[in-house]
Amino acid sequence: MEVLKSIFIEYEVYFQVLISAILGFLIGMDRSSKHKPAGLKTYTYVAVACTLITIISIHSVTSFSNPIMGTRMDPMRLAAQIVSGLGFLGAGVILKDGLQVKGLTSAAMIFYVGGVGIGIGAGFYGLVIFSTIITFVLTKIGLIFEKQNVIKIDEFSKNQHKVK
Template sequence: MENVWTITYWEIALRLFAAGFLGGLIGWEREKDNHPAGFRTHILVSLGSALIMLISIYGFSDFVNEKNVRMDPARIAAQVVSGIGFLGAGTILRHGVSVKGLTTAASLWVVAGIGLAAGAGFMFAAVLATIFVLVSLELLNRLENILIKKRHVHVLYMILSDEPGKLGELTLLIEKMGGSIRRVNFEESESDSNQVALTFHIRLTEKTSIAELCEEISKIQGIKSVRTE
């Protein structure tokens, strides 16, 4: 009877290669869009998860026949699920009132699962999960851009007086003109400590031009300058 607790070197190599390759596919999608965790990070997470799963299943095979020894292949591997959260948290960045990196953190979590599946020899699930992840990251992203093609993202740079309520006033004006704020960055002005530099990433409909928006913003008291890319 074949011992289920043993594995050949070729099988180990195949599973590690599959884990690295599948993780790399997802990492490449993140890398080309300059996300916090890219190609190498996803490969390492997937490889590490596969290795931990291999150790969990086969690393203690010499002790299987020992008295009072019970094998639990999921015991060590289970720590990957909770441990990957620390790495994922490092990819989540807060920019003003918006948060970036949640999708990359989720992709790292999924890649860890793919690595565990590859390490356990569950190749069909690992490959299928990779396909689903790539579809949701790449194809659905393109579909979203097609569905909202009438809305264009613009970047506004402005210098304004450091006064309470200015951000709220700007937000109300942008929303009133049909804009949707995607991200806001704050910086202190290098030339004047009483001024701040704001960068708005705004999605506008075709009904409103960026020139009209800039003109209305410039009318707000305390706005020193406003320009766009």
């Protein structure tokens, strides 16, 4: 058991990247199966990139800061900049067609998968995995409600045409 623990600690950053890639891949697979603009590769890249940036940010503090010389670093400063980049990336998938807006869910999921990457990079495995599972469950339930609502709206539209 101690050997396993020491291997995990020594290679933790590799496990972080692996977990992030798997979660990003699964989220992207869900989007790809729905033929959305941002898919499997996009979500995998975003999750892993955010994890790498977070790991580098956190580990650079111990590597480059020198409290004796007064050099202090904020370990999450670099990770905070991810949010700006994700906003830019997310804005690229939002399209407006007349009065209809498409891509909001893809943009939100890009932002979300960035959070997955940051969380895994910061070492919050349980919280990120729980968040991913609960998000998938709730969005599947939401999809059922959306489909039921669409049916009711379609029936309402048909009834309105009959009245005229």
